[in-house]
Amino acid sequence: MSSVKVPSNYRPSEKEEFMNAKMREYFRQKLLDWREELLRESSETIQHLQSESLAEPDIADRASLETDRSLELRTRDRERKLIAKIDMALQRIEDGTYGYCEETDEPISLRRLEARPIATLSIEAQERHERMERTQRDD
Incomplete structure (x- = not known):
């Protein structure tokens, strides 16, 4: 999208024009980084769930594992919804309504x-x- 380069030490300031090109690019990058982190965590969860076995012989261990799995899946579902909100924010940056x-x-x-x-x-x-x-x- 943008050819604007934002220095790594840049922080938006009230002193500059609101949502100028540099500021938009800063938030775009922040959202993309956040999205990438969530996707990476999601991928790790899938690998973890696939490698885990529910064939634990001990019923307490199996129950604990199922509880952990359920919690992990709920967390991922919240993150999936968050990714959708990040995508909508990125779209607002594109159409000029972000911020x-x-x-x-x-x-x-x-x-x-x-x-x-x-x-x-x-x-x-x-x-x-x-x-x-x-x-x-x-x-």
């Missing part, structure tokens, strides 16, 4: 994007959403 709140079109703070690069809502919009969810749950 802007889906509700208000205002910029999402850089601190929030650093902490959660897949964020689609500003902190204020996210808090509103959570308050509404709590209110609906309480009804």
Whole structure:
């Protein structure tokens, strides 16, 4: 996508134009690295599950192994959903909407994007959403 080179020590700053080419490339690379890490872990899980045997003679060992396997599969399922969100964030970088709140079109703070690069809502919009969810749950 981008021919913009981002130095390894670069960190986005409030002082520069929001979502300029360098900043977009920084977040694109951050998302790609995160995605690659999740895929690598997923591959390791598959290899681990394939090499493991549920033919443990001891019933307690077998139960423990099945519990571990179930937990590992749930974790991978969450990561699979996370990869889908990363892909959507990468698409937003492509179409120029990355970094802007889906509700208000205002910029999402850089601190929030650093902490959660897949964020689609500003902190204020996210808090509103959570308050509404709590209110609906309480009804």
